[in-house]
Amino acid sequence: MSELLWTSRTDRRLPVPRDGLRSEGQAVRPSPIGWMRQRRAERGARKAETARQRLAQRMDALGRDWRVLDLKESSESERATFLAVGPGGVFAVTVKDHGRSRISFAGDVVQVDGMRPRYVAEARKNAQVAADALSRKAGVSIPVMPVLAFAGSGTIVFYGMPKGCLVTSYQDLHRVLKARGRRLAPTTVEKVFAVASHPRTWVNEPYVALADRYRWYSDDGQVGADKKATPR
Numbered sequence: 001m002s003e004l005l006w007t008s009r010t011d012r013r014l015p016v017p018r019d020g021l022r023s024e025g026q027a028v029r030p031s032p033i034g035w036m037r038q039r040r041a042e043r044g045a046r047k048a049e050t051a052r053q054r055l056a057q058r059m060d061a062l063g064r065d066w067r068v069l070d071l072k073e074s075s076e077s078e079r080a081t082f083l084a085v086g087p088g089g090v091f092a093v094t095v096k097d098h099g100r101s102r103i104s105f106a107g108d109v110v111q112v113d114g115m116r117p118r119y120v121a122e123a124r125k126n127a128q129v130a131a132d133a134l135s136r137k138a139g140v141s142i143p144v145m146p147v148l149a150f151a152g153s154g155t156i157v158f159y160g161m162p163k164g165c166l167v168t169s170y171q172d173l174h175r176v177l178k179a180r181g182r183r184l185a186p187t188t189v190e191k192v193f194a195v196a197s198h199p200r201t202w203v204n205e206p207y208v209a210l211a212d213r214y215r216w217y218s219d220d221g222q223v224g225a226d227k228k229a230t231p232r
Contacts, residue, residue: 061174062086065186067193071130071202081126083144085193088180090134090144091166092127093173094119098152105167106159120162123148134192137201142192149173 062068066086080095096119103112108120127146134142147166150156156169168176184192195201 062177063174065189066177067189069193069196071126081130083130083196084147084177085184085189085196086177087182087184087186087189088177089183090130090142090192091147091177092123092130092144093147093149094123094126095170096148096150098150098154100152101154102157103150103152103154104157104159105162108162119148120146120165123165130196133201134195137198138192138195142195147173147176 060068062084066084069083069085071081071083071092082093082095084091084093098112101113103110110117110119123146127144131142131144134144145166146164147168149168149170151170156167158167161167166176
């Protein structure tokens with residue numbers, strides 16, 4: 001009888017810890033909030049990738065005079081950005097997908113679903129990064145115009161255009177870029193695109209101080225401060 005009582009007591013289930021760890025070797029069930037956040041992040045990533053692919057196909061409508069580079073693949077950037085080089089100039093196209101939501105612009109202020117994302121600042125930063133990389137590699141200043149391209153079915157309302165930044169839907173992107181006229185010669189377009197296509201253009205080389213780069217004696221590796229004093 002005592003053995004039966006002891007067995008029934010030992011077979012009782014142990015209390016489950018609050019952190020969700022039941023026993024060693026068992027998978028931890030995610031909390032409902034964590035599961036929702038994970039699903040939302042995955043859905044956002046899929047939408048962003050779909051918008052990037054749709055815009056990449058749309059860029060083909062620019063024609064033979066234009067060259068397009070996917071900066072997400074070339075520079076290993078997390079943001080979906082394209083570099084378009086053509087007669088109208090050099091443009092950094094930042095892709096955004098707002099779905100069916102209505103988006104409104106009042107200068108640099110953007111409002112979508114009651115939120116104010118910093119789309120204009122992000123587009124300007126992408127263009128500045130591209131301009132710095134191209135100028136550093138080419139040795140001359142190459143300006144890059146920021147462009148915001150929206151892939152979605154919602155309406156875009158303007159109460160004021162942002163300064164120095166083009167805003168358009170992905171359907172009208174080729175018309176907006178072609179409307180910039182002819183500012184670059186075909187040879188210049190090819191040269192800029194060749195610089196942009198080079199892998200080392202998007203690599204930030206480590207800074208080396210001028211004192212470390214300048215050496216008087218290349219054979220033995222001595223610098224000016226390493227010269228031995230003359231004996232008296």
